Amino acid sequence: MFDPKKLEAIRRELQAWEKNELAGFQARKPERKRSFTTLSARPIRRLYSPADLEAFDYSERLGYPGQYPFTRGPYPTMYRAQPWTMRQIAGFGTARATNERLKFLITQGQTGLSVDFDMPTLMGYDSDDPRASGEVGREGVAVDTLADVEELFDGIDLSSISVSMTINPTAWILLAMYVALAERRGIAKDQLSGTVQNDIIKEFTAQKEWIYPVKPSLRIVRDSILYSVRHLPHYNPVNISGYHIREAGSTAVQEAAFTLAAGIAYVDEVRKSGLDVDAFAPRLSFYFISHSDFFEEIAKFRAARRVWARIMKERFGARKPESMRLRFHCQTAGSSLTAVQPLNNVARTAYQALAAVLGGCQSLHTNGMDEALAIPSEEAMKLALRTQQILLEETGVASSIDPVGGSYLLESLTDQTEKEIWEYLERIDKMGGTVAALERNFFQQEIADAAYGYQVAKEKGEKTVVGVNRYREPEPEEPTIPLHTVDPRTEQLQKERLARAKRERDAARVAKLLEELREVARTDENLMPVTLECVRAHATLGEIVGALKDVFGVYREPIVF
Template structure:
């Protein structure tokens, strides 16, 4: 049987340039003469230029061991863990939250029965803003865009029949996160569940509220102090809990580009590290419990590049700026959600395809947990069927496509590596500008992010 022997070698730069020029003049020139390209300029969703073809010269400055390396090893470009999904698939965490505690509890139990591996709870606006459901200001908003919680018993009802010692619980809440966190601990105590068995997060990222989502109750210094105290308490008493989920999702939904989303989120992360460090904790005491939250938008390759670049930048920040020693302190772990703003009310079945591709980019980018949006979210609170299809989408990606069988499969692609480098360069440029303003807190006070 005939075989083809393949020998790897790096092309001579001059020879490569000559070959590209010849291809441009001959094959490309003839093709363009017969059929022009669809547009004069191709670019990513964020406006980054996309070249016609990529080759070795586009990654000439990239050092494999320095910039890419191996999964679970600094700078973690290829993922935070050595085996990634080959050992532990990402957590499938579909959000639920609407109406009463009983309504949301039924949805959570339904999703768990369908194979969901983590739970996530959305709260209504009065709960987010610390207003009771019977307050006149809550009129028309109770249970509308999330579940209403006024008391510990309400949250207990949401989690009724769910073993919170064995499944991670994420609560999407920020200005009143510390209150819901306290309720969660009371419920665990009632049920006799030890603190070291609890896992999950309250989002608690108050800086992104001042930047994008605008759900805040206190001036920035007071908001930062509450987050700081929440982090310190958690790392001392809940060893498996993520007390903060530093969020770029809402920043992106408010109009940021992919580079801005990553840069502003990491800048906020720097601010939280600074805030906690000022209380005398070493970075290795608390940094391993910091988690992040990004969007998976429409531009497939740009999103994968964003996730990879964000990991690399965070690792270098933690080691070079903050002197972290533990690998866990340098690993950026993130939850991901597909893009709500990309969904359409017209022809909502098309949203299934959109969500599948966005979820795939999150997986190829190495997400630790994932929510796939429901096909009818542009119309109303997602239906039970929509959430089932979204969960099945994740399960199909894991079990039927083979993409989780190898780690960081796009690594080495000239396009993927070039785009990762370009996104990283953009992140560093923004971080330098934010540092010049005095950091994320001062930048927020000056409305820089807007």
């Protein structure tokens, strides 16, 4: 990017500055720390300049938005044409309770929906299962049958708003329920847009909601991708997620590298079925965290786009640009929030949201200030949404594309992040690929080590958490902000709904369909069509999961800490 002669002159000027200006100044006023590091413990230098970008080739490294290697963004106009989707997640209690929250968020200007399910739904237990006791509707909405999904989206036009569902080992069932609901309402499948998380690899490595062993779990993901590609042209059948990897304690580079490694595994899995990479790669979507270290995060998003583009082009031979462009949802960092001085979380979240937008996210969830204490209240969610609206409509940061691109620091950090991601991907390949690395606990151990390293640094005071290890205040007896409370009737109400659904259905037909499901599971045929039949007949989520446990068995966790 720079003329070699000019670069040489800059180097000389820089040396002179260090000698004549900096040295004397530092002697009088030492810097406040001996070394400055990012949140992921990478060193950050005092000053970045053209000297740091010696080999920087603008056209090759950055290019233009909407073009390979997509560093500057996946689309040519970015937020000038299509602001990021403001997608606050919601889910608690019964379908009715969550439906009200979704409608509230729409009236407040939210532009996409996102649903969180309770632990039993995520793990494949019906609300009347003993394992579900105490957890029904607590951390998300409870779903047992199609009737619950109908109520969840009651009065919401699914042909005009996109819906993201945070669900993994049971994702294929929720996808089937969503499709069945659309059929009942007469919505054409090509009108459905949205996302199902369906990223089982990061469940094994980080989020830890699993049911079946690794290989049948991957087959389920493959089947849902294949079904979706064939029938739902505007739907994202998998949302390859780094968020949970980071929340489990990884570094920024690990988050990006392990997520892209999962992406590689899914592409491999689907290609094995014979489908051309360009037939499905455009529908792969991603999900990253936006954590507290501002520039490290922006660099991560840009580097991830660049690496993915090259993976798709060179490793998989994709030809369509849409196969190479990484699109991602983003969420601010839950683990950065503090239970003490909860209003501080509003400031944290706003900075993290800014980093997400400067990094070019396609949709964003900003956390509620109360999320270190409880699931978010309506008031906390509204403020978090307003934070995004202020960002879009008042600050001006969405007017120009990749507005911090070209910063010497940011480009250096983007290059460095890219290099470190490639190093991880090479290590993973040497281990035999993502699945082999997963089975060796490589990811789990790396994440546990990083989490512990950060905890130690925090406790030594090397990493500041305002209100926790600096600027502490006496703790009030009670939280100073209003919190969401769990409706104690939820579990009972949900069990009654489930009992009614079971009474009103054709039990013999359900039993027959569940047996068909087992049969299909024993072959390599796609599980989606028969699952759709099951949910239409009001088979429960727990019954469907149970039928496949009979065939696939269950996953056993290796204990790593």
